[in-house]
Amino acid sequence: LPSEAPSILHSDSPLWRRHLLHFLTGDSPLRVGLAEPVALPCLFLLQPSASLGPNEPPDPPRIKWSKVQAASGQKEDVPVLVAKDNVVKVVKAYEGRVSLPGYPSNRYNATLVISAVRASDAGLYRCEVVAGVDDEQDLLPLEVTGVVFHYRAASNRYALTFPEAQHTCRENSAVIASPRHLQAAFEDGYDNCDAGWLADQTVRYPITLSRPGCYGDRSSLPGIRSYGEREASEAYDVYCYARELRGKVFYVSMPGRLTSQGARKHCQSRGASLATTGQLYLAWRDGLDQCDPGWLADGSVRYPIRTPRKKCGGDEPGVRTVYQFPNRTGFPDPASKFDAYCYKGRWV
Ligand SMILES: *[C@@H]1O[C@H](CO)[C@@H](O)[C@H](O)[C@H]1NC(C)=O
Ligand SMILES: *[C@@H]1O[C@H](CO)[C@@H](O)[C@H](O)[C@H]1NC(C)=O
Numbered sequence: 001l002p003s004e005a006p007s008i009l010h011s012d013s014p015l016w017r018r019h020l021l022h023f024l025t026g027d028s029p030l031r032v033g034l035a036e037p038v039a040l041p042c043l044f045l046l047q048p049s050a051s052l053g054p055n056e057p058p059d060p061p062r063i064k065w066s067k068v069q070a071a072s073g074q075k076e077d078v079p080v081l082v083a084k085d086n087v088v089k090v091v092k093a094y095e096g097r098v099s100l101p102g103y104p105s106n107r108y109n110a111t112l113v114i115s116a117v118r119a120s121d122a123g124l125y126r127c128e129v130v131a132g133v134d135d136e137q138d139l140l141p142l143e144v145t146g147v148v149f150h151y152r153a154a155s156n157r158y159a160l161t162f163p164e165a166q167h168t169c170r171e172n173s174a175v176i177a178s179p180r181h182l183q184a185a186f187e188d189g190y191d192n193c194d195a196g197w198l199a200d201q202t203v204r205y206p207i208t209l210s211r212p213g214c215y216g217d218r219s220s221l222p223g224i225r226s227y228g229e230r231e232a233s234e235a236y237d238v239y240c241y242a243r244e245l246r247g248k249v250f251y252v253s254m255p256g257r258l259t260s261q262g263a264r265k266h267c268q269s270r271g272a273s274l275a276t277t278g279q280l281y282l283a284w285r286d287g288l289d290q291c292d293p294g295w296l297a298d299g300s301v302r303y304p305i306r307t308p309r310k311k312c313g314g315d316e317p318g319v320r321t322v323y324q325f326p327n328r329t330g331f332p333d334p335a336s337k338f339d340a341y342c343y344k345g346r347w348v
Contacts, residue, residue, distance in 0.1 A: 033243050034146035035116045035184035040065075042110040042127035043102075044136050060085040061131040063103070063110045068124040068139070077126060080112070116180060117144050118188045119285070146243045147285045148177050148185040149319065150192045151277065154299060154331040157194070158236050165197040165238035172298060173278035174240035175199070179224075181241045182206055186224055195227060196237040203227040203236050242278035247345040249275045249283035251290045256337065263295035263340035273297065275343035277319075280304060283341075284319050293322045294339040299331045301338050 032038040044061070062084045066077040081090045083100060085107075090098060097116065102109030110127050122144040128137040151168060153159040160168060169176045178199040182190075186206040193214040195203045204226045207214050216225025230236075250272075258266055267274050274297040275283070284304035291312040293301045301322040305312045313320040322338075324330030332338070 029141035029143045031143045031145060032117055034119060034144060034148070034241070035178070035180040038114050038117055038142065040112040040114070040125055040127070040140050040142065042112065042138055042140070044108045044110060044129040059132055060107055061129045063100070064126075064128045064130075065098075065110070065112050066126050066128075068126055080125070083110075116184055117142075118184050119144050119147070120188050146181070146241060147281045148181050148190065148239055148241050149174075149277065149281045150194055150196055150237060151240050152194065152237045152321075152329065156329050157327070160197065160238055161235055162197055162201055162230070162232035165236070168238060169240035169278075171276070172240060172242070173276040173282075174242035177239040177241035179204070182224060182239055194237045195225075196239040197230075198239060201229050201232065203230050203234075204239075240278060242282050245279060245282035245286060247279075247343055249279050249288060249341055249343050251288075251292065251294060251339060251341055253292065253339040258295065258340055259337060260295050260299055260334035263338070264297075266340060267342035270342060270344075272342040272344040275341040277302065279343045280341055281319055284317075292339045293320070294341040296341055297343075299334060301332050302341075 030038060030040065042065075062082065064082045065080040067080055068075055069078050079091050080094050081088060081098060081100070083089070083103060086104070088100060088103070097114060099113050099115070100110060101113055102111045108129065110129060112125070112127070114121060122142055125140045125142060126137060127140065128135060151172065153164075153168065166176050176197060176199045179202065182198060182204060186208065189208050190206045191208040192205055193207065193211075195205050198204055204224050205214075205216070206224050207216065207218070208222050210218070210220045210222055214225070216227075218225055252263075252266060252270070254262075254266065264274050274295060276297045277300060280288075280296060280302055281304075284306065287306060288304045289306035290303055291305065291309070293303045295301055302319050303312075303322075304319050306317050308315050308317055321328075322332055324332050
């Protein structure tokens with residue numbers, strides 16, 4: 001009611017403050033692509049208590065950021081940083097990658113900036129301010145999209161020139177990954193001992209567990225190995241980056257299974273097409289778990305595993321690839337029989 005608006009506006013009630021806070025921060029989750037910077041807005045309207053005498057300096061507010069994590073069914077807050085007056089203490093796991101850029105000029109501006117998000121940064125964040133006996137807090141959900149994946153040509157290991165590598169990523173609903181994409185994936189534990197092109201025409205690979213054959217230029221240390229910038233005509237594998245799934249990937253199985261051509265037709269009969277490798281990786285990142293190898297649009301055969309189990313290829317979650325040869329090269333013969341992964345765009 002308009003006539004009541006002014007009194008609400010001047011009210012000091014916490015409820016009103018909360019509404020205003022949500023007006024400022026917004027309710028929908030923040031979505032950001034892997035390795036991009038993100039600002040989690042948090043601005044408090046608490047002001048120093050009016051009861052302070054004119055000569056008493058107000059106690060500066062204490063700011064605390066934490067991440068709400070589910071651990072064995074319990075929700076618990078894992079600290080990110082605390083700030084009071086001009087001292088900002090960052091927890092080790094976040095050192096060098098979070099900051100409060102608005103805080104030096106406004107002690108009530110708790111906006112947190114993460115400089116390059118990792119997939120594992122997704123989740124719910126709690127921002128709290130305590131000033132004297134007053135406190136306020138807010139919760140902000142953060143979503144991180146995008147996935148880096150290693151791609152090997154159908155023909156052999158190290159068979160893609162730089163232009164072919166760029167083209168191959170595009171064919172698979174992705175772009176060639178940049179060094180910062182590979183870095184963000186590495187920080188979350190990505191490990192792959194195959195040299196691949198990146199967007200800056202360098203060739204690198206991420207090693208978390210150093211082992212013979214994967215020492216590269218870093219010997220026994222974990223880290224991203226680099227061959228430096230290479231001639232575009234040299235041939236390697238490639239690391240691609242797929243940012244967002246616009247439709248839905250679904251698994252199909254038929255009695256007797258399908259050839260590559262049969263799989264293509266079957267997806268078409270369902271108003272869909274064979275999923276690309278990038279689409280399958282994105283669906284995996286969103287939770288698809290299926291222990292059945294299936295055809296994809298490029299003629300490869302893969303399957304997505306979220307919860308690792310013995311019969312489903314290894315101890316780590318990931319998208320498994322079925323190769324023709326034991327040296328992990330070659331796509332399967334198109335006449336061989338598998339299931340399929342189809343993709344349907346949202347507006348089809
Ligand atoms: C709070 O800090 C953020 C990050 O620097 C800035 O973008 C924003 O404008 C600041 N807001 C206010 C009201 O100071
Ligand atoms: C892998 O094995 C296939 C078939 O034996 C062979 O043609 C190919 O050259 C091998 N690739 C590498 C990198 O050893």
